[in-house]
Amino acid sequence: MADTVRESGKPGISGRVAVLVPAYNEESVLDRTLKAAVREVGAENVYVADDCSRDHTRRIAAFWTGGNVYTAPENQGKARTLKATIDHFALAGRYEGIFILDADTWLAPGHIAALEPELKPGVAFVIGRIESQRVAWNFWVAYRGFVMWLYNAIIRTPQNVLNVINVLPGSSVLLSSEAVKGIDWDRAAKLVLDDFSMLCDVWYGRLGEIRYLHDTPPALVAEPLTFGAYLKQTYGRWWPGIWQTMRDRRMFFRTDWFSVTNNLQILSWVWSAAMPLVLIPFLLWLIGTSWWWLVGGMILTYLAYMYVLGGLYAYHKRRPAALVLLPGFLALAYVESVLFALAYFRSFRLKEGGRWTSPERSRG
Numbered sequence: 001m002a003d004t005v006r007e008s009g010k011p012g013i014s015g016r017v018a019v020l021v022p023a024y025n026e027e028s029v030l031d032r033t034l035k036a037a038v039r040e041v042g043a044e045n046v047y048v049a050d051d052c053s054r055d056h057t058r059r060i061a062a063f064w065t066g067g068n069v070y071t072a073p074e075n076q077g078k079a080r081t082l083k084a085t086i087d088h089f090a091l092a093g094r095y096e097g098i099f100i101l102d103a104d105t106w107l108a109p110g111h112i113a114a115l116e117p118e119l120k121p122g123v124a125f126v127i128g129r130i131e132s133q134r135v136a137w138n139f140w141v142a143y144r145g146f147v148m149w150l151y152n153a154i155i156r157t158p159q160n161v162l163n164v165i166n167v168l169p170g171s172s173v174l175l176s177s178e179a180v181k182g183i184d185w186d187r188a189a190k191l192v193l194d195d196f197s198m199l200c201d202v203w204y205g206r207l208g209e210i211r212y213l214h215d216t217p218p219a220l221v222a223e224p225l226t227f228g229a230y231l232k233q234t235y236g237r238w239w240p241g242i243w244q245t246m247r248d249r250r251m252f253f254r255t256d257w258f259s260v261t262n263n264l265q266i267l268s269w270v271w272s273a274a275m276p277l278v279l280i281p282f283l284l285w286l287i288g289t290s291w292w293w294l295v296g297g298m299i300l301t302y303l304a305y306m307y308v309l310g311g312l313y314a315y316h317k318r319r320p321a322a323l324v325l326l327p328g329f330l331a332l333a334y335v336e337s338v339l340f341a342l343a344y345f346r347s348f349r350l351k352e353g354g355r356w357t358s359p360e361r362s363r364g
Helices: 030-041 057-065 078-088 111-118 139-162 177-182 185-189 194-204 227-248 257-287 292-317 321-349
Strands: 017-023 046-050 069-071 097-100 105-107 123-127 130-132 173-176 209-212 219-221
Touching: 017 030, 017 057, 017 078, 017 111, 030 046, 030 057, 030 105, 030 111, 046 057, 046 078, 057 069, 069 078, 078 185, 078 194, 097 111, 097 177, 111 123, 111 173, 123 177, 123 194, 130 139, 139 209, 139 227, 139 257, 139 292, 139 321, 173 177, 177 194, 185 194, 194 227, 227 257, 227 321, 257 321, 292 321
Parallel strands: 017 046, 017 097, 046 069, 123 209, 130 219
Antiparallel strands: 097 173, 105 219, 123 173
């Protein structure tokens, strides 16, 4: 349950930014999330979009926010509940920006303060640095931490330079109020992955620039604790939701820079899944020729590359165990690529709407 003392915001809070937390049955993680959000902007600027929860979510939310809670009349999905909360409290008219924060995310002190200066005319979204909350002796959480670090370093940072960010994380995104007004919320509500649809509205509707700040205090995400819960989140929702939105937006046939770079990234994951089917027969043929040494060279080069990245991660995060776990990480990454490719077919069976049930996660 909630702590007995509710904190107020730090002195000097500008009042430009509201924090909006979508929640559905989040009593296990909501305390810590809201406590940190209140510390960032003050209780009067924190709001909760309760998608008709059946647990103590509403009571915890009311405690930390002083009653800034909108409860949907029925479980209707994230996008619809967010929009209803924004309208109910007139947030887009009262604030310059709305920081949408997942209920399972804890903000390190100063996270929003680092993003707020980038909220300028012409900027639609500002994204901060995201990391996984560490859980001792948990392989799945360790894997997610490594993948998230790798994604930020190798994909998101170059995308920021090229101005083609293609993932809108619910864990840390500051939306300008003007961009909020330009989002097609009804369209997003019909899709499983509403975040991706909102991102497409920004790019295709030219609502403004997206900026990623890699050096902010982190937003720490409570990851699923088991492989089954992890698959429920990814294969069950995220990955087919990506394919669903790409079909809805006809992204495969677009030639703008955002669509092209997104499609190339998606195809790289599909190629990762199909690569063994193409390469293994070729490598087996090479072994029977005088070029057998090339097989070993290719494998050693790949492993050396990954261990360099693993070493950088282990040094930067002070997690030497990552080097021992790295073979398992690589095996799971391949399984992920296969399931991502298969999620294309699953996406045709998805029902409309962004209703969700959170998996079992770390409470931090």
